[in-house]
Amino acid sequence: MTRTVHALVTGATGGIGRAICLALAAQARRDGHALHLSAAASRPGEKLDRLVAELRDAGAEATGLAADLTQPPDCARLVDEAQRAGGDLDVLVCNAGASGPGRLADLPLAQWERSFALNTRSAWLLAQAARPGLVRTRGSIVAIASMSGxxxxxxxxxxxxxxxxxxxxxxxxxxxxxxxxxxxxxxxPGMIRTPLTEAVYQDEAVRAQREALVPLGRIGRGEDVGAAVAWLASSAAGYVTGQNLTVDGGVADHMLALIPGRPGKAAVEG
Ligand SMILES: NC(=O)c1ccc[n+]([C@@H]2O[C@H](COP(=O)([O-])OP(=O)(O)OC[C@H]3O[C@@H](n4cnc5c(N)ncnc54)[C@H](OP(=O)(O)O)[C@@H]3O)[C@@H](O)[C@H]2O)c1
Structure with missing residues (x-):
């Protein structure tokens, strides 16, 4: 009998979340196992319904779920609903997040608390709720951080x-x-073009300046992140834990290359 892997992906309707779901579906096809995807967004609606239909077309059994992950009871409820739909989780992907800019000098307290509630606390609460099932499946968790971390x-x-x-x-x-x-x-992830960041890339000059900073020469795509998540969630990464995999085209390590007038620069480049 074909084994069914059950994955819960939060923020599934976003640019990176959708790509993670599709990467997990592609990996299941390659590995020859069935996949149940519990795809979660902040609210029900057309966007979530469209994603569920797309995932079914990609060969996965899919359930659309909604929860506001800034609210602790919603985190536990989401895991419970996912488990009712697809059984114990094999994979939990904590991807939902928001990046609201704001300088620390005058950042409103409410923004600080909302950011931590969504970007950090929800991952812990989801993991805590999923833990008994993950113990039974010997499953894995992947959370989406950022080069900003x-x-x-x-x-x-x-x-x-x-x-x-x-x-x-x-x-x-x-x-x-x-x-x-x-x-x-x-x-x-480094600079990834998604609905979250699309406004920036509408400015052609800014897009070109950003691209020039990336050693691999292009802005990232959701698929770049999806492939990394699918690998970390798979048995191929079965001896990898506690690691942070940077998927940024080399940008975060590029700072020292930008220092002007360094010794040997003219000789090397000239
Ligand atoms: N794009 C980048 O360049 C980049 C770089 C580094 C890290 N990241 C990280 O990657 C992750 C995904 O980013 P993205 O670019 O794909 O963002 P996105 O397109 O804006 O998608 C965000 C997702 O999070 C969900 N979400 C937002 N608030 C929520 C809440 N209160 N409760 C539950 N779900 C909520 C959204 O659901 P709805 O659709 O229902 O609102 C959506 O599915 C985030 O953690 C982000 O910090 C992104």
């Missing part, structure tokens, strides 16, 4: 802090839960 990002005071905290939260869970066979990892 790896280096200070001026103007994104709360967002950067939430993502740095998310990376450490996942490392912490990885070690506390390793003995139960649960793996926990994060993926930190």
């Amino acid at each position: 790896l280096a200070p990002h001026p103007g994104y005071g709360a967002y950067a802090a939430t993502k740095a905290a998310l990376i450490m939260l996942c490392r912490q869970m990885a070690h506390e839960w390793a003995a139960d066979g649960i793996r926990v990892n994060t993926v930190s």
